[in-house]
Amino acid sequence: MADGFEDLLTEAGYRLIDPNGKWPITWVIGDSWVVLSEYWEWTVGPDEPATEEQIRKLLARSGGTYDLQDY
Numbered sequence: 500m501a502d503g504f505e506d507l508l509t510e511a512g513y514r515l516i517d518p519n520g521k522w523p524i525t526w527v528i529g530d531s532w533v534v535l536s537e538y539w540e541w542t543v544g545p546d547e548p549a550t551e552e553q554i555r556k557l558l559a560r561s562g563g564t565y566d567l568q569d570y
Contacts, residue, residue: 503563504555510567511535525568528554529561532568 507526514520522537533554534542541549543557558565 501563502555503558503565504551507535507554507565511539526565527568528557528565531557533557533565 507524511524514522514524524535526533531543532545533549536542541551541554543549543553
């Protein structure tokens with residue numbers, strides 16, 4: 500079952516191939532800000548490092564919904 504994480508990676512992939520792609524990428528998942536840097540480092544909130552597994556758990560708690568914030 501898809502958890503929405505692949506959608507986040509797809510957005511990041513588009514930004515990689517777009518010469519005008521903007522970084523970092525910011526989403527709101529549930530009540531948390533989630534940021535992916537151009538170095539593929541995840542953070543939650545203002546500066547808490549996160550793993551892919553933690554992002555997947557946030558997506559699961561939110562029912563797989565998220566909002567892209569900055570594009």
